[in-house]
Amino acid sequence: MGAVKTRRMPRAVREQQMLDAAVQIFGRRGYMAASMDEIAELAGVSKPLVYLYLNSKEDLFTACIRREAGTLAEAVRAGVRPGLPADRQLWDGLRAFFAHTAGHPHGWTVLHLQARTHGERFAAEVAALRAEIVAFVTRLIAAAAREAVPPAPGCVRAGRDTRDGDLPDQEVTGLAEALVGAAESLAAWANTTPGVTSRQAAATLMNVAWSGLGALMEGRPWTPPAVDPAVS
Amino acid sequence: MGAVKTRRMPRAVREQQMLDAAVQIFGRRGYMAASMDEIAELAGVSKPLVYLYLNSKEDLFTACIRREAGTLAEAVRAGVRPGLPADRQLWDGLRAFFAHTAGHPHGWTVLHLQARTHGERFAAEVAALRAEIVAFVTRLIAAAAREAVPPAPGCVRAGRDTRDGDLPDQEVTGLAEALVGAAESLAAWANTTPGVTSRQAAATLMNVAWSGLGALMEGRPWTPPAVDPAVS
Incomplete structure (x- = not known):
C-alpha cells in the first residue's frame, strides 16, 4: 500500500x-x-x-455500516434459490449468512456491536437492514406453512382454531423475529469462539429452529401445561 | 408526588x-x-x-441498568423450580422473562436498546447480565440432554459420533446463545406489536425452540443436504 x-x-x-x-x-x-x-x-x-x-469520521462510519449491511444482505439473497423447498432455502440462507459473517468478522462487529453502541443515527442504519432480513424470513416461513400438510380439521394450534395450512400472520412474524435474533446471537458467538465453523453455526440453528418449525407446521406444537400458576 | x-x-x-x-x-x-x-x-x-x-446522568443511567438487569434476572430465577422436567423449567423461565419484559417495557428498552446504543461502559453492564442468562440456559439444556433417551449406538449427530445422551459442550452453548438471542428479539417485538401477549411470545419461542430441541435430543436432528454447493 x-x-x-x-x-x-x-x-x-x-x-x-x-x-x-x-x-x-x-x-x-x-x-x-x-x-x-x-x-x-x-x-x-x-x-x-x-x-x-x-467528509468526517461519522460519515465514514455510516458509509461502512451501509456497505457492510448491503453486502451481507446481498450474500444472503444470492445464497437462496427461490424454486427449492423452504427448509432448503432457509438452510442455504443461513449458510450464506454465517459464511459471510465469518468471512467478514470486522464487518459483523461494526454492524452488530459498534453500530448499535454509538447513537441512534447509526442504530437506525442497522435497523433498516434487520427489517429487510426479518421480512425475507417471514416470507420464507409463510411459504413453508402453505407447503406443509394441513392439520386435521378443528386442530387447535397456539390457542387458535386453525382449519387450513396457514399459520396466523402474527405468529409467522414472531417466528421470523425469533430466528433472526437467534442468528445474530449465534454469529457473534461463532466469531468469538475458537473452533466453531460457519457450517456448525448454521447446523445448530437449523437443529433448534427447523425441526421445531417442522413439528409446528405438521400440527405437532410443543404444548404448554394446562395449569400454569407460576406466572400470572 | x-x-x-x-x-x-x-x-x-x-x-x-x-x-x-x-x-x-x-x-x-x-x-x-x-x-x-x-x-x-x-x-x-x-x-x-x-x-x-x-452524582451524574451517566451514573444515574448505570444505576438504572444495574437495577433493571438485577430485577429481570431475579424474575427469571424465581419463575423456575429446579425439580421439574427441563421443558417445564424452560417454559416457566420464558413465561417469567416475557411477563417481566412486558410489565417493564421501559426497563427492557433501557437494557436492550438504550444501554447498547450509548457507549462501551453501558454495553458492558448489559453483557454481564446476558452472560448470566446464557449460562443459566446452558445448564438447563445440558440437564435436558442428560434426561433424554440416549440415541442408538454409533448415531451421528451434528457431524460427530455420539454414544451417550450428552450433547457436546460447544453445541449446548450454541443452542443457549440461539435461544437467548431469539428471546431478546421476541421481547422487543412483543413490546412494540399491539395484541401480542407475553404468553404468546413464550409459546412462539417454545414452539420453534423446544420442539426442535426435543427432536434433536431424541437423535432426530434436521439433516443438512449431503451436497451443498451454494456456499463453500
Whole structure:
C-alpha cells in the first residue's frame, strides 16, 4: 500500500480501499478509539484525502455500516434459490449468512456491536437492514406453512382454531423475529469462539429452529401445561 | 408526588423513586434526549437532590441498568423450580422473562436498546447480565440432554459420533446463545406489536425452540443436504 499505488487510481477504487481499512479499524478498536490516522495509513493514503472523500469520521462510519449491511444482505439473497423447498432455502440462507459473517468478522462487529453502541443515527442504519432480513424470513416461513400438510380439521394450534395450512400472520412474524435474533446471537458467538465453523453455526440453528418449525407446521406444537400458576 | 412526600422519606426509598422515574424517561426519550429536569419532576424531588444521590446522568443511567438487569434476572430465577422436567423449567423461565419484559417495557428498552446504543461502559453492564442468562440456559439444556433417551449406538449427530445422551459442550452453548438471542428479539417485538401477549411470545419461542430441541435430543436432528454447493 505504498506511494506507487496512491497515483492515478479511480476514486471509486480508492474509496473502497478506505472503507476496507475503516471497517478493519472500527471493528478492531471500536468507533470511539479508532483513529483516522490509522485508517489512512492502513488504506495507504493521506488523512486529508480520507476527509476529502468521506467528509468526517461519522460519515465514514455510516458509509461502512451501509456497505457492510448491503453486502451481507446481498450474500444472503444470492445464497437462496427461490424454486427449492423452504427448509432448503432457509438452510442455504443461513449458510450464506454465517459464511459471510465469518468471512467478514470486522464487518459483523461494526454492524452488530459498534453500530448499535454509538447513537441512534447509526442504530437506525442497522435497523433498516434487520427489517429487510426479518421480512425475507417471514416470507420464507409463510411459504413453508402453505407447503406443509394441513392439520386435521378443528386442530387447535397456539390457542387458535386453525382449519387450513396457514399459520396466523402474527405468529409467522414472531417466528421470523425469533430466528433472526437467534442468528445474530449465534454469529457473534461463532466469531468469538475458537473452533466453531460457519457450517456448525448454521447446523445448530437449523437443529433448534427447523425441526421445531417442522413439528409446528405438521400440527405437532410443543404444548404448554394446562395449569400454569407460576406466572400470572 | 407533591411537596408533602419530599419530607422525612428514607434515602433508599427516595432513590428507588428517582430510579423509577429515570427508567421511564430514559426508556421513553432515549439516553441523549432524557433531561434531568424531567426525571426530577417525575420523581417529585429537586434536581440538586438527584445529583446529590446519584452524582451524574451517566451514573444515574448505570444505576438504572444495574437495577433493571438485577430485577429481570431475579424474575427469571424465581419463575423456575429446579425439580421439574427441563421443558417445564424452560417454559416457566420464558413465561417469567416475557411477563417481566412486558410489565417493564421501559426497563427492557433501557437494557436492550438504550444501554447498547450509548457507549462501551453501558454495553458492558448489559453483557454481564446476558452472560448470566446464557449460562443459566446452558445448564438447563445440558440437564435436558442428560434426561433424554440416549440415541442408538454409533448415531451421528451434528457431524460427530455420539454414544451417550450428552450433547457436546460447544453445541449446548450454541443452542443457549440461539435461544437467548431469539428471546431478546421476541421481547422487543412483543413490546412494540399491539395484541401480542407475553404468553404468546413464550409459546412462539417454545414452539420453534423446544420442539426442535426435543427432536434433536431424541437423535432426530434436521439433516443438512449431503451436497451443498451454494456456499463453500
